Amino acid sequence: MARLDAFLQLGREQGCSDIHFTVGLPPLARLDGDLVPLKYRDLSADETEALIREIMGDDHKAQFEERGATDFSYSSEEVGRFRVNVCRHSNGVAAICRVVPDRPPRLADLGLPKVVSRFTKLNSGLVLVTGSAGTGKTTTLSAMIDEINRERALNIITLEDPIEFVFKSRTSLVVQREVGTHVPSFRAGLRAALREDPD
Numbered sequence: 763m764a765r766l767d768a769f770l771q772l773g774r775e776q777g778c779s780d781i782h783f784t785v786g787l788p789p790l791a792r793l794d795g796d797l798v799p800l801k802y803r804d805l806s807a808d809e810t811e812a813l814i815r816e817i818m819g820d821d822h823k824a825q826f827e828e829r830g831a832t833d834f835s836y837s838s839e840e841v842g843r844f845r846v847n848v849c850r851h852s853n854g855v856a857a858i859c860r861v862v863p864d865r866p867p868r869l870a871d872l873g874l875p876k877v878v879s880r881f882t883k884l885n886s887g888l889v890l891v892t893g894s895a896g897t898g899k900t901t902t903l904s905a906m907i908d909e910i911n912r913e914r915a916l917n918i919i920t921l922e923d924p925i926e927f928v929f930k931s932r933t934s935l936v937v938q939r940e941v942g943t944h945v946p947s948f949r950a951g952l953r954a955a956l957r958e959d960p961d
Contacts, residue, residue, distance in 0.1 A: 916961035
């Protein structure tokens, strides 16, 4: 079990959406929109980097060294699944761990206009889900994929950076690819997907 897991578990139990790790502060949890310190001492530069590197794979360590930032998913049986962003800043290194629920919500539970559910019945066309960070784009798309997966017999191919919700094929076949892990880029993944009988 990674040392970071204890903080992630605490944050999940408290119902927070994100947990921040940065030099010179205790871990911070976003709870009801506010950043609240967890009961812990301020993190040193060495401690912060060690905590973060412990959950990074070799590819993400290399990307972090090259670019100064990386995104990846992290999961363990004990604490569940998280989307992680690691970055360098003026005071050292930081990580933001977004809690990913165990399963996507039902589309009907999101309070979206009914027209959104009709998008899951389309046989062709382009649907754009846009918005600023934290507005629910990934949650909305995941709920749409889940609805299609439960109700239609299709071949669903996703290109994600990183994979957040993990889908089990039900009525549909769901193939999830992570950019940087399964395909080198969105462009390469899209090109390959065109040859894979996508719906």
